[in-house]
Amino acid sequence: MRFWDSLLALVIGLAMWQVLVIVTDAPHFILPSPWRVAQAAYKSRVIIAENLWVTAIEVVLGLLIGTLLGVATAIQLTMSKTFERLMLPILVFTQAVPVFALAPLLTLWFGYGMGSKIVMAVLIIYFPVTSAFHDGLTRIDSGYRDLSLSMDARKRHFLWHIQIPQALPSLGTGLRLAAVYAPIGAVIGEWVGASKGLGYLMLLANGRAKIDLMFASLIVLACLTVMLHIAVGILANRLTCYAQGISKL
Amino acid sequence: MNRSPGILLQGEYRIGDRILFNTDMHIPGAQWTCLLGRSGVGKSTILRLILGLETGGIFDGSFSATDGVPLAGRISYMAQSDLLLPWLSVLDNVCIGARLRGEAPDVNRARDLLHRVGLSDHAAQKPATLSGGMRQRTALARTLFEDRPIVFLDEPFSALDAGTRADMQELAAEVLQERTVLLVTHDPAEAARLAHQITVMSAQGTQNWPVPETAALRHINAAETLACQGQLLAHLRGASV
Numbered sequence: 001m002r003f004w005d006s007l008l009a010l011v012i013g014l015a016m017w018q019v020l021v022i023v024t025d026a027p028h029f030i031l032p033s034p035w036r037v038a039q040a041a042y043k044s045r046v047i048i049a050e051n052l053w054v055t056a057i058e059v060v061l062g063l064l065i066g067t068l069l070g071v072a073t074a075i076q077l078t079m080s081k082t083f084e085r086l087m088l089p090i091l092v093f094t095q096a097v098p099v100f101a102l103a104p105l106l107t108l109w110f111g112y113g114m115g116s117k118i119v120m121a122v123l124i125i126y127f128p129v130t131s132a133f134h135d136g137l138t139r140i141d142s143g144y145r146d147l148s149l150s151m152d153a154r155k156r157h158f159l160w161h162i163q164i165p166q167a168l169p170s171l172g173t174g175l176r177l178a179a180v181y182a183p184i185g186a187v188i189g190e191w192v193g194a195s196k197g198l199g200y201l202m203l204l205a206n207g208r209a210k211i212d213l214m215f216a217s218l219i220v221l222a223c224l225t226v227m228l229h230i231a232v233g234i235l236a237n238r239l240t241c242y243a244q245g246i247s248k249l
Numbered sequence: 250m251n252r253s254p255g256i257l258l259q260g261e262y263r264i265g266d267r268i269l270f271n272t273d274m275h276i277p278g279a280q281w282t283c284l285l286g287r288s289g290v291g292k293s294t295i296l297r298l299i300l301g302l303e304t305g306g307i308f309d310g311s312f313s314a315t316d317g318v319p320l321a322g323r324i325s326y327m328a329q330s331d332l333l334l335p336w337l338s339v340l341d342n343v344c345i346g347a348r349l350r351g352e353a354p355d356v357n358r359a360r361d362l363l364h365r366v367g368l369s370d371h372a373a374q375k376p377a378t379l380s381g382g383m384r385q386r387t388a389l390a391r392t393l394f395e396d397r398p399i400v401f402l403d404e405p406f407s408a409l410d411a412g413t414r415a416d417m418q419e420l421a422a423e424v425l426q427e428r429t430v431l432l433v434t435h436d437p438a439e440a441a442r443l444a445h446q447i448t449v450m451s452a453q454g455t456q457n458w459p460v461p462e463t464a465a466l467r468h469i470n471a472a473e474t475l476a477c478q479g480q481l482l483a484h485l486r487g488a489s490v
Binding site: 141143144146147148149150151152153154157158161162165242243244245246 | 300326375
Protein backbone atom coordinates (compact mmCIF):
# COMPACT_ATOMS: atom_id res chain seq x y z
CA MET A 1 0.00 0.00 0.00
CA ARG A 2 2.79 2.38 0.96
CA PHE A 3 4.63 1.59 -2.28
CA TRP A 4 1.56 2.37 -4.39
CA ASP A 5 0.97 5.58 -2.43
CA SER A 6 4.56 6.67 -3.12
CA LEU A 7 4.24 5.77 -6.81
CA LEU A 8 1.02 7.77 -7.07
CA ALA A 9 2.66 10.76 -5.35
CA LEU A 10 5.56 10.53 -7.83
CA VAL A 11 3.21 10.48 -10.82
CA ILE A 12 1.25 13.46 -9.46
CA GLY A 13 4.53 15.36 -8.85
CA LEU A 14 5.76 14.70 -12.38
CA ALA A 15 2.39 15.71 -13.84
CA MET A 16 2.42 19.00 -11.90
CA TRP A 17 5.95 19.66 -13.10
CA GLN A 18 4.93 19.01 -16.71
CA VAL A 19 1.87 21.27 -16.34
CA LEU A 20 4.12 24.02 -14.95
CA VAL A 21 6.43 23.70 -17.97
CA ILE A 22 3.48 23.96 -20.38
CA VAL A 23 1.70 26.81 -18.56
CA THR A 24 4.79 29.00 -18.06
CA ASP A 25 6.22 28.11 -21.45
CA ALA A 26 9.67 28.54 -19.87
CA PRO A 27 12.66 27.80 -22.09
CA HIS A 28 14.37 24.45 -21.38
CA PHE A 29 17.50 26.16 -19.99
CA ILE A 30 15.32 27.70 -17.28
CA LEU A 31 12.86 24.89 -16.53
CA PRO A 32 13.39 21.64 -18.46
CA SER A 33 10.56 19.14 -18.77
CA PRO A 34 10.65 15.85 -16.84
CA TRP A 35 11.21 13.98 -20.09
CA ARG A 36 14.18 16.18 -21.00
CA VAL A 37 15.68 15.66 -17.55
CA ALA A 38 15.20 11.89 -17.91
CA GLN A 39 16.99 12.00 -21.27
CA ALA A 40 19.87 14.03 -19.77
CA ALA A 41 20.10 11.59 -16.83
CA TYR A 42 20.30 8.63 -19.21
CA LYS A 43 22.84 10.33 -21.50
CA SER A 44 25.05 11.33 -18.52
CA ARG A 45 24.43 8.18 -16.48
CA VAL A 46 28.11 7.30 -16.19
CA ILE A 47 29.22 10.72 -14.98
CA ILE A 48 26.23 10.93 -12.60
CA ALA A 49 27.00 7.47 -11.19
CA GLU A 50 30.69 8.36 -10.66
CA ASN A 51 29.79 11.53 -8.78
CA LEU A 52 26.97 9.83 -6.89
CA TRP A 53 29.46 7.23 -5.64
CA VAL A 54 31.75 9.97 -4.28
CA THR A 55 28.92 11.82 -2.52
CA ALA A 56 27.51 8.56 -1.14
CA ILE A 57 30.87 7.61 0.38
CA GLU A 58 31.25 11.08 1.91
CA VAL A 59 27.75 10.91 3.38
CA VAL A 60 28.02 7.36 4.73
CA LEU A 61 31.49 7.92 6.24
CA GLY A 62 30.34 11.27 7.67
CA LEU A 63 27.30 9.55 9.16
CA LEU A 64 29.34 6.72 10.68
CA ILE A 65 32.09 8.92 12.12
CA GLY A 66 29.64 11.58 13.33
CA THR A 67 27.48 8.93 15.01
CA LEU A 68 30.46 7.29 16.71
CA LEU A 69 31.74 10.66 17.96
CA GLY A 70 28.24 11.71 19.07
CA VAL A 71 27.63 8.44 20.95
CA ALA A 72 31.06 8.60 22.62
CA THR A 73 30.51 12.23 23.66
CA ALA A 74 27.02 11.53 25.03
CA ILE A 75 28.33 8.60 27.09
CA GLN A 76 31.21 10.69 28.41
CA LEU A 77 28.81 13.53 29.29
CA THR A 78 26.68 11.04 31.22
CA MET A 79 29.58 9.40 33.03
CA SER A 80 31.42 12.53 34.15
CA LYS A 81 29.73 15.52 35.78
CA THR A 82 32.92 17.56 35.32
CA PHE A 83 33.03 16.74 31.61
CA GLU A 84 29.34 17.64 31.34
CA ARG A 85 29.86 20.99 33.11
CA LEU A 86 32.79 21.89 30.86
CA MET A 87 31.58 20.45 27.60
CA LEU A 88 27.87 21.32 27.47
CA PRO A 89 28.37 25.12 27.22
CA ILE A 90 31.02 24.58 24.54
CA LEU A 91 28.69 22.31 22.57
CA VAL A 92 25.86 24.82 22.79
CA PHE A 93 28.18 27.67 21.80
CA THR A 94 29.46 25.79 18.74
CA GLN A 95 25.87 25.47 17.60
CA ALA A 96 25.68 29.25 17.44
CA VAL A 97 28.28 29.16 14.64
CA PRO A 98 26.60 28.18 11.36
CA VAL A 99 28.39 25.06 10.16
CA PHE A 100 27.93 26.20 6.52
CA ALA A 101 30.09 29.24 7.23
CA LEU A 102 32.93 26.90 8.14
CA ALA A 103 32.93 25.18 4.75
CA PRO A 104 35.62 27.41 3.15
CA LEU A 105 37.83 26.98 6.20
CA LEU A 106 37.39 23.19 6.13
CA THR A 107 38.31 23.14 2.45
CA LEU A 108 41.43 25.14 3.29
CA TRP A 109 42.38 22.77 6.09
CA PHE A 110 41.37 19.40 4.63
CA GLY A 111 41.79 20.07 0.91
CA TYR A 112 39.56 19.69 -2.13
CA GLY A 113 39.21 15.92 -1.71
CA MET A 114 36.65 13.91 0.23
CA GLY A 115 38.19 14.77 3.62
CA SER A 116 36.71 18.25 3.94
CA LYS A 117 33.22 17.00 2.90
CA ILE A 118 33.33 14.15 5.39
CA VAL A 119 34.33 16.58 8.14
CA MET A 120 31.50 18.88 7.08
CA ALA A 121 28.99 16.01 7.30
CA VAL A 122 30.45 14.95 10.67
CA LEU A 123 30.15 18.48 12.09
CA ILE A 124 26.60 18.91 10.93
CA ILE A 125 25.32 15.65 12.48
CA TYR A 126 27.51 15.55 15.59
CA PHE A 127 25.31 17.82 17.72
CA PRO A 128 21.91 16.26 16.90
CA VAL A 129 23.25 12.76 17.60
CA THR A 130 25.03 13.82 20.82
CA SER A 131 22.06 15.81 22.05
CA ALA A 132 19.43 13.14 21.31
CA PHE A 133 21.45 10.27 22.82
CA HIS A 134 22.52 12.29 25.89
CA ASP A 135 18.89 13.23 26.46
CA GLY A 136 17.93 9.54 26.33
CA LEU A 137 20.75 8.52 28.65
CA THR A 138 19.85 11.08 31.30
CA ARG A 139 16.05 10.78 31.08
CA ILE A 140 16.15 7.48 32.90
CA ASP A 141 13.15 6.10 34.82
CA SER A 142 13.83 6.98 38.47
CA GLY A 143 12.47 3.54 39.48
CA TYR A 144 15.36 1.85 37.64
CA ARG A 145 17.79 4.14 39.42
CA ASP A 146 16.30 3.27 42.84
CA LEU A 147 16.28 -0.45 42.07
CA SER A 148 19.90 -0.32 40.87
CA LEU A 149 21.00 1.59 43.97
CA SER A 150 19.32 -1.01 46.18
CA MET A 151 21.26 -3.67 44.23
CA ASP A 152 24.59 -1.86 44.78
CA ALA A 153 24.99 -1.35 41.03
CA ARG A 154 28.23 0.06 39.72
CA LYS A 155 27.99 3.16 37.58
CA ARG A 156 29.47 1.69 34.41
CA HIS A 157 27.36 -1.49 34.64
CA PHE A 158 24.24 0.62 35.20
CA LEU A 159 25.19 2.59 32.08
CA TRP A 160 25.77 -0.55 30.02
CA HIS A 161 22.84 -2.66 31.18
CA ILE A 162 20.17 -0.01 31.72
CA GLN A 163 20.95 3.50 30.49
CA ILE A 164 22.25 2.64 27.02
CA PRO A 165 19.52 0.12 26.09
CA GLN A 166 16.83 2.48 27.37
CA ALA A 167 18.31 5.38 25.36
CA LEU A 168 18.44 3.49 22.03
CA PRO A 169 15.12 4.92 20.76
CA SER A 170 16.48 8.44 21.43
CA LEU A 171 19.63 7.55 19.50
CA GLY A 172 17.33 6.41 16.67
CA THR A 173 15.68 9.86 16.68
CA GLY A 174 19.11 11.50 16.42
CA LEU A 175 20.09 9.16 13.57
CA ARG A 176 16.93 10.00 11.62
CA LEU A 177 17.88 13.70 11.76
CA ALA A 178 21.49 12.86 10.90
CA ALA A 179 20.42 10.93 7.79
CA VAL A 180 18.76 14.08 6.46
CA TYR A 181 21.52 16.50 7.49
CA ALA A 182 24.57 14.49 6.35
CA PRO A 183 23.92 14.84 2.58
CA ILE A 184 23.35 18.59 3.05
CA GLY A 185 26.76 18.89 4.73
CA ALA A 186 28.55 16.89 2.04
CA VAL A 187 26.93 18.81 -0.85
CA ILE A 188 27.66 22.21 0.68
CA GLY A 189 31.26 21.10 1.09
CA GLU A 190 31.29 20.16 -2.59
CA TRP A 191 29.85 23.52 -3.60
CA VAL A 192 32.62 25.38 -1.83
CA GLY A 193 35.41 23.46 -3.48
CA ALA A 194 35.56 20.02 -5.05
CA SER A 195 36.40 18.19 -8.25
CA LYS A 196 33.95 15.32 -7.72
CA GLY A 197 30.53 14.65 -6.21
CA LEU A 198 26.92 15.52 -7.01
CA GLY A 199 27.29 19.04 -5.57
CA TYR A 200 30.25 19.64 -7.88
CA LEU A 201 28.30 18.21 -10.84
CA MET A 202 25.35 20.52 -10.11
CA LEU A 203 27.61 23.57 -10.08
CA LEU A 204 29.36 22.41 -13.26
CA ALA A 205 26.06 21.82 -15.06
CA ASN A 206 24.73 25.18 -13.89
CA GLY A 207 27.85 26.98 -15.15
CA ARG A 208 27.45 25.39 -18.59
CA ALA A 209 23.71 26.12 -18.69
CA LYS A 210 22.96 22.36 -18.69
CA ILE A 211 19.98 22.81 -16.43
CA ASP A 212 18.55 19.42 -17.38
CA LEU A 213 21.74 17.76 -16.04
CA MET A 214 21.54 19.93 -12.93
CA PHE A 215 17.97 18.78 -12.34
CA ALA A 216 19.02 15.17 -12.92
CA SER A 217 21.82 15.51 -10.34
CA LEU A 218 19.42 17.13 -7.91
CA ILE A 219 16.89 14.32 -8.29
CA VAL A 220 19.60 11.67 -7.83
CA LEU A 221 20.75 13.49 -4.68
CA ALA A 222 17.18 13.55 -3.36
CA CYS A 223 16.87 9.80 -4.10
CA LEU A 224 20.13 9.17 -2.18
CA THR A 225 18.79 11.12 0.82
CA VAL A 226 15.44 9.32 0.74
CA MET A 227 17.12 5.90 0.56
CA LEU A 228 19.41 6.82 3.42
CA HIS A 229 16.42 8.07 5.41
CA ILE A 230 14.56 4.79 4.80
CA ALA A 231 17.61 2.68 5.76
CA VAL A 232 18.23 4.67 8.94
CA GLY A 233 14.49 4.61 9.69
CA ILE A 234 14.55 0.79 9.59
CA LEU A 235 17.58 0.78 11.91
CA ALA A 236 15.90 3.27 14.29
CA ASN A 237 12.75 1.12 14.38
CA ARG A 238 14.84 -1.93 15.25
CA LEU A 239 16.51 -0.01 18.08
CA THR A 240 13.10 0.98 19.44
CA CYS A 241 11.76 -2.59 19.11
CA TYR A 242 14.81 -3.91 20.96
CA ALA A 243 14.42 -1.35 23.77
CA GLN A 244 10.71 -2.14 24.13
CA GLY A 245 11.21 -5.91 23.89
CA ILE A 246 8.78 -6.25 21.00
CA SER A 247 9.26 -7.77 17.56
CA LYS A 248 7.44 -5.11 15.53
CA LEU A 249 6.34 -1.51 16.09
CA MET B 250 20.43 -18.20 56.18
CA ASN B 251 21.22 -16.71 59.59
CA ARG B 252 18.22 -15.37 61.44
CA SER B 253 17.15 -12.20 59.68
CA PRO B 254 17.69 -9.12 61.82
CA GLY B 255 15.08 -6.63 62.94
CA ILE B 256 15.34 -2.91 62.32
CA LEU B 257 15.15 -0.04 64.80
CA LEU B 258 14.17 3.36 63.49
CA GLN B 259 13.87 6.49 65.54
CA GLY B 260 13.80 10.13 64.53
CA GLU B 261 12.10 13.03 62.89
CA TYR B 262 11.69 13.63 59.18
CA ARG B 263 11.35 17.15 57.86
CA ILE B 264 10.70 18.73 54.48
CA GLY B 265 11.84 22.34 54.75
CA ASP B 266 10.45 23.59 58.07
CA ARG B 267 7.52 21.17 58.09
CA ILE B 268 7.79 18.01 60.16
CA LEU B 269 6.31 15.18 58.10
CA PHE B 270 6.56 12.50 60.77
CA ASN B 271 8.09 11.53 64.06
CA THR B 272 8.74 7.86 64.44
CA ASP B 273 9.95 5.27 66.87
CA MET B 274 9.59 1.94 65.14
CA HIS B 275 10.75 -1.56 65.78
CA ILE B 276 10.50 -3.89 62.80
CA PRO B 277 10.87 -7.42 64.21
CA GLY B 278 13.31 -9.85 62.58
CA ALA B 279 12.14 -12.75 60.39
CA GLN B 280 8.56 -11.46 60.38
CA TRP B 281 6.21 -9.46 58.18
CA THR B 282 5.52 -5.89 59.25
CA CYS B 283 2.79 -4.11 57.32
CA LEU B 284 2.95 -0.33 57.32
CA LEU B 285 -0.33 1.47 56.69
CA GLY B 286 -1.45 5.08 56.69
CA ARG B 287 -3.06 7.62 54.45
CA SER B 288 -1.35 8.86 51.28
CA GLY B 289 1.45 11.36 51.79
CA VAL B 290 2.04 10.45 55.44
CA GLY B 291 5.53 9.20 54.62
CA LYS B 292 5.26 5.39 54.48
CA SER B 293 7.40 5.00 51.36
CA THR B 294 9.77 7.65 52.69
CA ILE B 295 10.64 5.31 55.59
CA LEU B 296 11.58 2.60 53.08
CA ARG B 297 13.60 5.02 51.02
CA LEU B 298 15.38 6.43 54.07
CA ILE B 299 16.53 3.02 55.24
CA LEU B 300 17.49 2.04 51.68
CA GLY B 301 19.56 5.21 51.32
CA LEU B 302 17.51 6.53 48.39
CA GLU B 303 16.75 10.17 47.64
CA THR B 304 13.75 11.47 49.64
CA GLY B 305 13.82 15.24 49.22
CA GLY B 306 13.78 15.94 52.97
CA ILE B 307 16.01 15.69 56.03
CA PHE B 308 15.93 12.87 58.55
CA ASP B 309 17.21 13.67 62.00
CA GLY B 310 17.56 10.35 63.78
CA SER B 311 18.98 6.88 63.40
CA PHE B 312 18.19 3.43 62.05
CA SER B 313 20.07 0.23 62.63
CA ALA B 314 19.82 -3.55 62.49
CA THR B 315 19.13 -5.37 65.75
CA ASP B 316 22.20 -7.59 65.20
CA GLY B 317 24.49 -4.55 65.12
CA VAL B 318 25.72 -5.25 61.55
CA PRO B 319 25.29 -2.33 59.11
CA LEU B 320 22.15 -2.50 56.98
CA ALA B 321 23.90 -1.55 53.73
CA GLY B 322 23.78 -4.35 51.19
CA ARG B 323 21.36 -6.47 53.26
CA ILE B 324 18.05 -5.17 51.92
CA SER B 325 16.35 -6.03 48.66
CA TYR B 326 13.58 -3.89 47.28
CA MET B 327 10.44 -4.47 45.25
CA ALA B 328 8.34 -1.52 44.11
CA GLN B 329 4.75 -1.06 42.94
CA SER B 330 5.96 -0.99 39.33
CA ASP B 331 7.65 -4.27 38.40
CA LEU B 332 10.63 -2.37 36.89
CA LEU B 333 11.42 -5.22 34.51
CA LEU B 334 13.81 -4.29 31.73
CA PRO B 335 11.80 -4.76 28.50
CA TRP B 336 14.83 -5.68 26.38
CA LEU B 337 15.90 -8.58 28.61
CA SER B 338 14.35 -12.04 28.89
CA VAL B 339 12.59 -13.07 32.09
CA LEU B 340 15.67 -15.09 33.12
CA ASP B 341 18.04 -12.17 32.45
CA ASN B 342 15.76 -9.86 34.41
CA VAL B 343 16.02 -12.16 37.41
CA CYS B 344 19.84 -12.07 37.17
CA ILE B 345 20.13 -8.31 36.60
CA GLY B 346 21.37 -7.54 40.13
CA ALA B 347 24.51 -9.64 39.65
CA ARG B 348 25.18 -8.05 36.25
CA LEU B 349 24.77 -4.55 37.71
CA ARG B 350 27.41 -5.37 40.31
CA GLY B 351 29.73 -6.73 37.62
CA GLU B 352 29.42 -10.31 38.90
CA ALA B 353 28.81 -13.47 36.87
CA PRO B 354 25.18 -14.44 37.61
CA ASP B 355 24.31 -17.89 38.92
CA VAL B 356 21.92 -18.82 36.13
CA ASN B 357 20.96 -22.17 37.64
CA ARG B 358 19.81 -20.49 40.82
CA ALA B 359 17.81 -17.99 38.76
CA ARG B 360 16.14 -20.92 36.95
CA ASP B 361 15.32 -22.54 40.30
CA LEU B 362 13.74 -19.31 41.50
CA LEU B 363 11.69 -19.02 38.30
CA HIS B 364 10.52 -22.57 38.93
CA ARG B 365 9.57 -21.58 42.46
CA VAL B 366 7.39 -18.70 41.26
CA GLY B 367 5.89 -20.88 38.50
CA LEU B 368 7.55 -19.25 35.52
CA SER B 369 9.90 -22.01 34.32
CA ASP B 370 8.21 -22.15 30.93
CA HIS B 371 8.57 -18.42 30.40
CA ALA B 372 12.29 -17.95 31.10
CA ALA B 373 13.15 -16.96 27.52
CA GLN B 374 10.19 -14.63 27.02
CA LYS B 375 10.33 -10.84 27.08
CA PRO B 376 8.31 -9.01 29.78
CA ALA B 377 6.02 -7.46 27.13
CA THR B 378 4.53 -10.92 26.53
CA LEU B 379 3.64 -11.50 30.20
CA SER B 380 0.49 -10.68 32.17
CA GLY B 381 0.61 -8.25 35.12
CA GLY B 382 0.70 -11.10 37.62
CA MET B 383 3.50 -12.90 35.77
CA ARG B 384 5.51 -9.69 35.64
CA GLN B 385 5.18 -9.25 39.41
CA ARG B 386 6.19 -12.89 39.94
CA THR B 387 9.30 -12.21 37.84
CA ALA B 388 10.01 -9.15 39.99
CA LEU B 389 9.58 -11.33 43.08
CA ALA B 390 12.07 -13.88 41.67
CA ARG B 391 14.48 -11.00 41.01
CA THR B 392 14.05 -9.86 44.63
CA LEU B 393 14.71 -13.41 45.86
CA PHE B 394 17.77 -13.71 43.60
CA GLU B 395 19.41 -10.98 45.68
CA ASP B 396 19.14 -13.42 48.61
CA ARG B 397 19.12 -10.71 51.28
CA PRO B 398 17.76 -11.18 54.79
CA ILE B 399 15.59 -8.05 54.68
CA VAL B 400 13.01 -7.34 51.99
CA PHE B 401 11.19 -4.04 51.47
CA LEU B 402 7.98 -4.20 49.49
CA ASP B 403 6.42 -0.90 48.41
CA GLU B 404 2.82 -1.66 47.45
CA PRO B 405 3.96 -4.40 45.07
CA PHE B 406 0.52 -5.94 44.54
CA SER B 407 -1.64 -2.82 44.40
CA ALA B 408 -1.89 -2.68 40.60
CA LEU B 409 -3.03 -6.31 40.29
CA ASP B 410 -6.59 -7.56 40.02
CA ALA B 411 -8.10 -8.97 43.24
CA GLY B 412 -7.59 -12.64 42.36
CA THR B 413 -4.00 -12.25 41.19
CA ARG B 414 -3.28 -10.09 44.22
CA ALA B 415 -4.44 -12.83 46.59
CA ASP B 416 -2.29 -15.37 44.68
CA MET B 417 0.73 -13.08 44.85
CA GLN B 418 0.24 -12.52 48.59
CA GLU B 419 0.29 -16.27 49.17
CA LEU B 420 3.33 -16.78 46.96
CA ALA B 421 5.23 -13.91 48.60
CA ALA B 422 4.35 -15.19 52.11
CA GLU B 423 5.68 -18.61 51.15
CA VAL B 424 8.93 -17.60 49.45
CA LEU B 425 9.81 -14.82 51.89
CA GLN B 426 9.48 -16.94 55.03
CA GLU B 427 12.30 -16.40 57.53
CA ARG B 428 13.06 -12.97 56.11
CA THR B 429 12.39 -9.61 57.69
CA VAL B 430 9.73 -8.05 55.48
CA LEU B 431 8.47 -4.47 55.58
CA LEU B 432 5.40 -4.14 53.38
CA VAL B 433 3.97 -0.71 52.64
CA THR B 434 0.33 -1.10 51.71
CA HIS B 435 -2.93 0.82 51.45
CA ASP B 436 -4.97 -2.34 51.74
CA PRO B 437 -6.19 -3.30 55.29
CA ALA B 438 -7.17 -6.75 53.95
CA GLU B 439 -3.61 -7.36 52.78
CA ALA B 440 -2.23 -6.34 56.17
CA ALA B 441 -4.78 -8.48 58.02
CA ARG B 442 -3.77 -11.56 55.99
CA LEU B 443 0.00 -11.19 55.93
CA ALA B 444 1.18 -9.28 58.97
CA HIS B 445 2.92 -10.46 62.11
CA GLN B 446 2.96 -6.80 63.07
CA ILE B 447 0.76 -3.99 61.76
CA THR B 448 2.07 -0.46 62.14
CA VAL B 449 -0.21 2.47 61.42
CA MET B 450 1.45 5.71 60.53
CA SER B 451 0.03 9.21 60.94
CA ALA B 452 1.38 12.72 61.34
CA GLN B 453 1.44 12.11 65.10
CA GLY B 454 3.73 9.12 64.75
CA THR B 455 3.62 5.38 64.36
CA GLN B 456 1.56 2.98 66.48
CA ASN B 457 1.25 -0.79 66.43
CA TRP B 458 -2.17 -2.23 65.74
CA PRO B 459 -3.35 -5.53 67.26
CA VAL B 460 -3.03 -8.40 64.79
CA PRO B 461 -5.26 -11.51 64.80
CA GLU B 462 -3.98 -14.26 67.05
CA THR B 463 -3.94 -16.84 64.27
CA ALA B 464 -0.72 -17.34 62.33
CA ALA B 465 -0.06 -15.51 59.07
CA LEU B 466 -0.83 -16.24 56.25
CA ARG B 467 -4.49 -16.01 57.27
CA HIS B 468 -7.46 -17.09 55.25
CA ILE B 469 -9.27 -14.28 53.45
CA ASN B 470 -12.66 -15.30 54.87
CA ALA B 471 -11.51 -16.08 58.41
CA ALA B 472 -13.55 -14.19 60.98
CA GLU B 473 -10.48 -12.73 62.71
CA THR B 474 -9.03 -11.55 59.36
CA LEU B 475 -12.27 -9.83 58.42
CA ALA B 476 -12.64 -8.29 61.89
CA CYS B 477 -9.08 -6.95 61.83
CA GLN B 478 -9.60 -5.62 58.30
CA GLY B 479 -12.83 -3.87 59.28
CA GLN B 480 -11.42 -2.27 62.40
CA LEU B 481 -8.31 -1.18 60.57
CA LEU B 482 -10.33 0.35 57.77
CA ALA B 483 -12.53 2.23 60.26
CA HIS B 484 -9.42 3.55 62.01
CA LEU B 485 -7.80 4.65 58.76
CA ARG B 486 -11.01 6.38 57.66
CA GLY B 487 -11.17 8.15 60.99
CA ALA B 488 -7.57 9.20 60.65
CA SER B 489 -8.16 10.74 57.24
CA VAL B 490 -11.02 13.05 58.24
